[in-house]
Amino acid sequence: MPLGLYDGVKRIVEKAHSLDLPVIMDCKINDIGYTNRVENYFNAGFDAVIANPFVGWEDGLQPVFEVAKEMNRGVILLVYMSHKASWEGYGQMIYDSKTGEKKPQYVAFAEKALAWNADGAVVGGTYPEKIREIYAILKGKVPIYSPGIGAQGGDVKAAVSSGARYLIIGRAITLARSPGEAARFFRDAARKS
Amino acid sequence: MPLGLYDGVKRIVEKAHSLDLPVIMDCKINDIGYTNRVENYFNAGFDAVIANPFVGWEDGLQPVFEVAKEMNRGVILLVYMSHKASWEGYGQMIYDSKTGEKKPQYVAFAEKALAWNADGAVVGGTYPEKIREIYAILKGKVPIYSPGIGAQGGDVKAAVSSGARYLIIGRAITLARSPGEAARFFRDAARKS
Secondary structure: OOOHHHHHHHHHHHHHHHOOOOOEEEEEEOOOHHHHOOHHHHHOOOOEEEEOHHHOHHHHHHHHHHHHHHOOOEEEEEEEOOOOOHHHHOOOEEEOOOOOOEEEHHHHHHHHHHHOOOOEEEEOOOOHHHHHHHHHHHOOOOOEEEEOEOOOOEOHHHHHHHOOOEEEOOHHHHOOOOHHHHHHHHHHHHHHO | OOOHHHHHHHHHHHHHHHOOOOOEEEEEEOOOHHHHOOHHHHHOOOOEEEEOHHHOHHHHHHHHHHHHHHOOOEEEEEEEOOOOOHHHHOOOEEEOOOOOOEEEHHHHHHHHHHHOOOOEEEEOOOOHHHHHHHHHHHOOOOOEEEEOEOOOOEOHHHHHHHOOOEEEOOHHHHOOOOHHHHHHHHHHHHHHO
């Protein structure tokens, strides 16, 4: 059920901020610059947005990065997603348009995360081997956020030990009998990893 | 300004339907299946959604197509976008994962539009040569929708004569001094093309 950006969503954002927690809009932006309208999310209080680098720079993500910089917010790029078909797009082999080199799409995306000074890179917690490979490119300059822990089968220890700095956990907490207990469980597991 | 899906947006949808016009949600879906929640758009009255084939099939667009079929609505796939950086993603050269063949990304996307029985393909009106090339693959089995006419520099005649069946026109109408007059202008230009 949609909550309304300046209504239910804004109240959740304010609650999180009152607990000193940052909030990220996982909107997977992939439209033309004019339409992305990222300032709406930032005006509603979000500290960062997630965007798809597939859309490219000029008239695509460039205005998103510019608005974010101006408003002192973050842009996190999708580098490898958590779902089963991730291999189709994120895992496909491409020719680098500059070098003519053959490489996986996610390597090109990790390189864009560095070149564009992204504030984070999303790599599915369901693919720890991809986290390791992408961490080797990002070298800690761009932190890795890993979704897919729990409901999608990702494992906390495998993701963190492969290089994930943050875990994105949805259903395994929100649909748990006791969400608070589930959240504490994952926090403790991450600390021990 | 966000209007709220079941509030302002729904009123626009109802107004369009009262004039016998279909409405398409240009949300450029590119999330995992569980999160796409396309039924919300259909429940709000939309006749079709636009999705990014880059997300892939399994646990990606498969549930979107399934829900659409169940609810008798449409799914339109992005094949080549209208903005300047479209070459970066949609125009990149890839290796086909099945055949090992080297081809442009948009050719692979057009082939997915056919294989997945999409109800439409979006090809930027700013790139009539791409419309022509993609039309040659789709052969009228999947109609082409062309955005980017007007504000982004796309030309009605070039788009239609290259194979576009429908034109998506935003700012050139919405920001016109007389939107009704602008809409009639584009309609007449399309009919003459």
